[in-house]
Amino acid sequence: MSFINxxxxxxxxxxxxxxxxxxxxxxxxxxxxxxxxxLVHEASVTYxxxxxxxxxxxxxxxxxxxxxxxxxxxxxxxxGHFNNWSFNLRRANLQLLKLVAEHEGIxxxxxxxxxxxxxxxxxxxxxxxxxxxxxxxxxxYPELPDSWDVKLYTPPHVVSTQEHRAIELRLDEWSxxxxxxxxxxxxxxxPLRPMWITPSASSFPSLPSPGSGRFCPVICxxxxxxxGDAIERRGGGFSYVQGSGDDxxxxxxxxxxxxxxxxxxxxxxxxxxxxSGLVESLVMNPSPTESNxxxxxxxxxxxxxxLICALADLQSQPSGGIDQEDNMSYLLVTADSKAQDIExxxxxxxxxxxxxxxxxxxxxxxxxxxxxxxxxxxxGFVGRELKQGRKVCIACETGKDISxxxxxxxxxxYFDDDGTPIFEGSNGNxxxxxxxxxx
Numbered sequence: 001m002s003f004i005n006x007x008x009x010x011x012x013x014x015x016x017x018x019x020x021x022x023x024x025x026x027x028x029x030x031x032x033x034x035x036x037x038x039l040v041h042e043a044s045v046t047y048x049x050x051x052x053x054x055x056x057x058x059x060x061x062x063x064x065x066x067x068x069x070x071x072x073x074x075x076x077x078x079x080g081h082f083n084n085w086s087f088n089l090r091r092a093n094l095q096l097l098k099l100v101a102e103h104e105g106i107x108x109x110x111x112x113x114x115x116x117x118x119x120x121x122x123x124x125x126x127x128x129x130x131x132x133x134x135x136x137x138x139x140x141y142p143e144l145p146d147s148w149d150v151k152l153y154t155p156p157h158v159v160s161t162q163e164h165r166a167i168e169l170r171l172d173e174w175s176x177x178x179x180x181x182x183x184x185x186x187x188x189x190x191p192l193r194p195m196w197i198t199p200s201a202s203s204f205p206s207l208p209s210p211g212s213g214r215f216c217p218v219i220c221x222x223x224x225x226x227x228g229d230a231i232e233r234r235g236g237g238f239s240y241v242q243g244s245g246d247d248x249x250x251x252x253x254x255x256x257x258x259x260x261x262x263x264x265x266x267x268x269x270x271x272x273x274x275x276s277g278l279v280e281s282l283v284m285n286p287s288p289t290e291s292n293x294x295x296x297x298x299x300x301x302x303x304x305x306x307l308i309c310a311l312a313d314l315q316s317q318p319s320g321g322i323d324q325e326d327n328m329s330y331l332l333v334t335a336d337s338k339a340q341d342i343e344x345x346x347x348x349x350x351x352x353x354x355x356x357x358x359x360x361x362x363x364x365x366x367x368x369x370x371x372x373x374x375x376x377x378x379x380g381f382v383g384r385e386l387k388q389g390r391k392v393c394i395a396c397e398t399g400k401d402i403s404x405x406x407x408x409x410x411x412x413x414y415f416d417d418d419g420t421p422i423f424e425g426s427n428g429n430x431x432x433x434x435x436x437x438x439x
Contacts, residue, residue, distance in 0.1 A: 019231050019239045021251045023279065024272040027260070028236065029244040030061050031268055033223040036199050037062050037109055040221055046207045047107070050219060051099050055110040055121055060257035061245030062223040063109045071095055073108055080124030085167050087132045087174035089181060097133070097186050104189060104210055105217040111224040113243035117198055118222035123158045126220055128167060128174070130192035133185075135175035140185050149191040149215060158196075194218045199225040237272075254283035256397075296393045299407060301419045305391050306382075306407050310399035329385035331378055332357045333396045333403065335366060356381045360402065370402065375409060382410045386421055 019025055041052060054063035054072045073093050079086040099106050108126065112119035131152040138144055152171060154164050178185075193215040195205045199222075208214040224242045231239040248255065259282055260267060270278050296309035311332060332355065360366040360374050378394075385392050392410070396402035414422055 020241050023251055024275050025239045025241050026244040026251050027267055028238040029241045033062050037223050040197055043204050050103055050105045050107045052107050055108050058245040059110040065261050075121040075125045077120035080120035087128055094183055100216050101186055101188055107219040109221045111243045111245055113246055114227055117158055117226045122220035122222055123155050127154045127194045130194050130218055131171050132174045132178055134191045136178040139179035141187055153194055155196045190216045192216050192218050194220055196220045198222045253279045255279050302411055302415055303419050306410055307393040308399055308403045308407055309395050311395045311397055314395055328391045328393055330355045331381055331394045334359050335397055378406045383414055386414055
């Protein structure tokens with residue numbers, strides 16, 4: 001290839017990359033996909049009765065909070081990658097079963113980047129989940145009829161016959177692990193069956209009528225249109241980017257699905273030249289009505305010693321300062337790859353508790369950092385504050401992510417099965433009992 005051709009190719013790739021990361025293109029592409037999701041929801045009375053659930057993290061951009069169920073799902077595409085198939089007990093998504101039992105089906109919304117019709121989370125991870133749940137049900141509830149369907153269903157034009165058969169060989173192993181676990185499995189009225197809808201579909205699948213006793217549909221909606229190239233021009237003055245909601249840390253300038261949905265009309269009607277300024281303003285200066293503040297939630301099993309909330313629930317000053325309560329310490333975790341950690345502020349007699357503000361890298365890069373650095377530092381802080389007889393409030397961006405993980409680790413390390421802190425006494429001179437001595 002000549003030098004000129006190489007330069008032209010380089011320029012073309014750079015242009016495509018720039019267009020794909022442009023926030024104007026991304027938001028308008030998301031809006032186009034939202035219209036398709038709404039179309040599915042309004043397709044019929046049968047479709048309308050199913051709760052719409054966002055598959056985190058991408059699906060939250062396409063799922064209208066007005067019609068979405070509050071608790072999202074977390075089916076990872078990596079659990080469906082070729083030769084890496086898995087039913088992961090750490091993200092069993094069993095909270096969805098109560099919804100399925102109540103509505104006789106659910107709709108899950110996700111998307112994927114260019115080159116694929118649907119994400120592996122929809123084409124393989126969720127089918128695995130359905131089949132494993134159905135088989136575990138049969139183990140837990142042997143009275144279920146022999147006709148109870150335990151087959152694996154995958155989209156035939158996406159998953160090959162060879163891959164389908166390879167997954168089938170693992171289903172019993174995963175089902176036994178789930179059935180033997182301590183998880184509760186609410187009894188379903190009918191077995192689960194995944195079904196798929198993409199923008200390329202000429203018609204939507206026919207669904208069983210309520211009470212028919214056939215199966216409970218798990219409708220997998222892949223929101224984005226599959227395109228051949230990385231971008232596709234639209235008459236509305238933007239370039240369509242498939243799967244625009246994916247990896248929003250790369251293009252979103254701090255914008256989140258929650259902020260997007262609160263200001264959707266304003267963002268979509270703002271000219272390209274003013275959009276970056278508006279996004280920056282919304283991210284940096286949320287209005288009081290947007291915070292929807294609620295008091296930290298105390299974990300009752302731990303006798304209220306550990307509390308969880310979103311960062312916005314604590315912030316009371318433009319600088320991010322917080323309202324501190326007596327006898328309460330605060331662990332604040334912010335996802336920000338550019339910020340530096342703020343050292344722990346020791347407890348003072350005047351404020352009654354300490355504050356530790358940690359920063360973890362955004363996105364996938366932060367997962368390793370969380371386990372290697374953030375969690376050990378958080379555990380040391382929580383342990384010291386509990387030992388001094390204080391409560392500890394743990395806050396992250398949503399109050400449903402990092403804070404939950406830290407609280408879970410703290411409950412295992414510093415509390416017994418009855419929720420009693422593992423130390424003697426309750427004052428500042430209490431003697432800590434190391435976990436190595438507790439059985």
